[in-house]
Amino acid sequence: MKIVTLISDWKLKDPYVSMFKGAILSSIPDVTIVDISHAIPLFDIKQAAFILRSVYSTFPNDSLHIILTASTFSSTEKPICVQYNNHHFLGYDNGIFSILFDTLDELQAFEYSLAEEEASSYLNKLVNMAKWLFNNQLSNFTSPFSNFKMALQQKVIFDENAKKISGQIAYIDSCYNAVTNIPVDKFEEFGQNRAFLATIASSNYLKITKCCDFYNASEEEIYFVKNRLGFIEITMYQSNIAILGNIKIGDKVEIVFN
Structure with a gap:
């Protein structure tokens, strides 16, 4: 085919x-x-x-x-x-x-x-x-061919000493969920099920402390979800979180673990 x-x-x-x-x-x-x-x-x-x-x-x-x-x-x-x-x-x-x-x-x-x-x-x-x-x-x-042009990009940083992951918002989907560039498998490997506090540079009042395996209708606050693309996503049930939180592509995301 x-x-x-x-x-x-x-x-x-x-x-x-x-x-x-x-x-x-x-x-x-x-x-x-x-x-x-x-x-x-x-x-x-x-x-x-x-x-x-x-x-x-x-x-x-x-x-x-x-x-x-x-x-x-x-x-x-x-x-x-x-x-x-x-x-x-x-x-x-x-x-x-x-x-x-x-x-x-x-x-x-x-x-x-x-x-x-x-x-x-x-x-x-x-x-x-x-x-x-x-x-x-x-x-x-x-x-x-081997002489590729190089484009600037934000890499995900895993800081063991600071117990911190630094990434960014990579995509806003049609439901205004904010998808980070942090792979789910790397998040799980680094986090080891520890408690965490995540913040977004453009939305200081948004604090994220929970990560779900799927979209959860019972959640009434902002949370991480492990999305189908294999990345950590910021969402809130039936809410346009990117609009409500003024979240934009390129915004820095920091996750600090206990």
């Missing part, structure tokens, strides 16, 4: 997503196209990386994930195809790959290298690379 996923900041009002899908289907007729999201904030590669990183592994191995967020549409740009964890990622090297993967070391990556098609549009090059990948011809028209 040939599966292509798309993630972009193009929205759906304009015809561009449909045009690109049409180009893919014309070139690869037996492909299945799945939309991950086209509602990424404009040029926000951090949001795109967070969402794609959270969901790509749920797709079958050898799926191709095309990243269109913050595309330049320049005919001089050369798309990059990266092979990682039995999946393929195709897009423009605008720094997103440095956020998307745990490490760039020893990645298998390939750059579009057909000189006679330099004037071809960037999107046509993406379609061509997708076709070559599924036809096992990628190495015939590309060259190895």
Whole structure:
């Protein structure tokens, strides 16, 4: 099965997503196209990386994930195809790959290298690379690539001496729950079921002392939940907590354990 996923900041009002899908289907007729999201904030590669990183592994191995967020549409740009964890990622090297993967070391990556098609549009090059990948011809028209651009990002810090985890708000979902960049497994490993107090930089009056395995209708205060994406999420039952608490993407989150 040939599966292509798309993630972009193009929205759906304009015809561009449909045009690109049409180009893919014309070139690869037996492909299945799945939309991950086209509602990424404009040029926000951090949001795109967070969402794609959270969901790509749920797709079958050898799926191709095309990243269109913050595309330049320049005919001089050369798309990059990266092979990682039995999946393929195709897009423009605008720094997103440095956020998307745990490490760039020893990645298998390939750059579009057909000189006679330099004037071809960037999107046509993406379609061509997708076709070559599924036809096992990628190495015939590309060259190895390793000089990735680096994007600044906030790493989660685990401070054993201070008994503290420092992270940030990475995503606000459609229900206005605030998703942190703190992985559930790391939170559990570090916390060891100890009591904790969590605060958010922009909301000094919000104090979090409880973490639940699932959304709890009986809770009447703000709490952590271990969400389905595998990250610690800040929520409150049937409340738009991000709005009520003035929580924004990028806000610092600190969890101090007893």
